[in-house]
Amino acid sequence: MANDLYQRKQSLFDRWAGFYDLTLTSVFYQAVHRRLLDSIQLPAQPYVLDLGCGTGKLLNRLADHQKDLTGLGIDLSPDMIAQAQGANQVPERIQYHVGNAVALSLEDQHFDAVFNTITFLHYPEPEQVLAEVRRVLKPGGRYYLADFAPRWANGPEVLAQGMSPIRFYSPAVREQMAMQAGLAVVDHTWLLGPVLLTAFQATES
Numbered sequence: 001m002a003n004d005l006y007q008r009k010q011s012l013f014d015r016w017a018g019f020y021d022l023t024l025t026s027v028f029y030q031a032v033h034r035r036l037l038d039s040i041q042l043p044a045q046p047y048v049l050d051l052g053c054g055t056g057k058l059l060n061r062l063a064d065h066q067k068d069l070t071g072l073g074i075d076l077s078p079d080m081i082a083q084a085q086g087a088n089q090v091p092e093r094i095q096y097h098v099g100n101a102v103a104l105s106l107e108d109q110h111f112d113a114v115f116n117t118i119t120f121l122h123y124p125e126p127e128q129v130l131a132e133v134r135r136v137l138k139p140g141g142r143y144y145l146a147d148f149a150p151r152w153a154n155g156p157e158v159l160a161q162g163m164s165p166i167r168f169y170s171p172a173v174r175e176q177m178a179m180q181a182g183l184a185v186v187d188h189t190w191l192l193g194p195v196l197l198t199a200f201q202a203t204e205s
Ligand SMILES: C[S@@+](CC[C@H](N)C(=O)[O-])C[C@H]1O[C@@H](n2cnc3c(N)ncnc32)[C@H](O)[C@@H]1O
Pocket: 006, 009, 010, 013, 029, 051, 052, 053, 054, 055, 057, 058, 074, 075, 076, 077, 080, 099, 100, 101, 102, 116, 117, 118, 119, 122, 123
């Protein structure tokens, strides 16, 4: 069942990839990225992961924001990754690979920060993704989850159940799920409209 959902998501985003950056939604997401930069704290020479990187806009922006940053973008959609590779402004510092957030082929305790913008809503197995984020973060590393959290959604709310479901998580549910994964909430910040940034920190294991 989950495999089927991942295939549907991949196919949806493969079809979207070629014109993703031309759509109004992407203009909105890029405004979210700009505001996100005001709320993050990175160490010197950070190595960061962008989970569900899409066309790579956020990593390009982060690399421009901090010149000693290196990073990796992972996305389920090969066509999104092809777009990101084609638009890579700093190939010596940023790389992109196809991968599924639910099972990352990455070493433990590898990253200073993980970014996850407008992507968590697509995960059919969110607890497993949180466990993967916790696993690849260095102790004390930060996880920045920016996603829709409409105020009417009090718990995990599922929309479009049949086709390509998406889920919204309230601040309280985010905190509860993350705590179980070994991630402590640092703070919540409303970035733009219903998009809520939650910053987490990997607790010492
Ligand atoms: C709405 S786009 C957001 C892209 C980008 N983060 C941004 O802020 O513009 C959602 C992205 O998540 C990716 N995605 C969805 N499920 C995924 C999964 N299980 N693993 C990795 N990427 C996934 C999709 O392929 C798509 O590129």
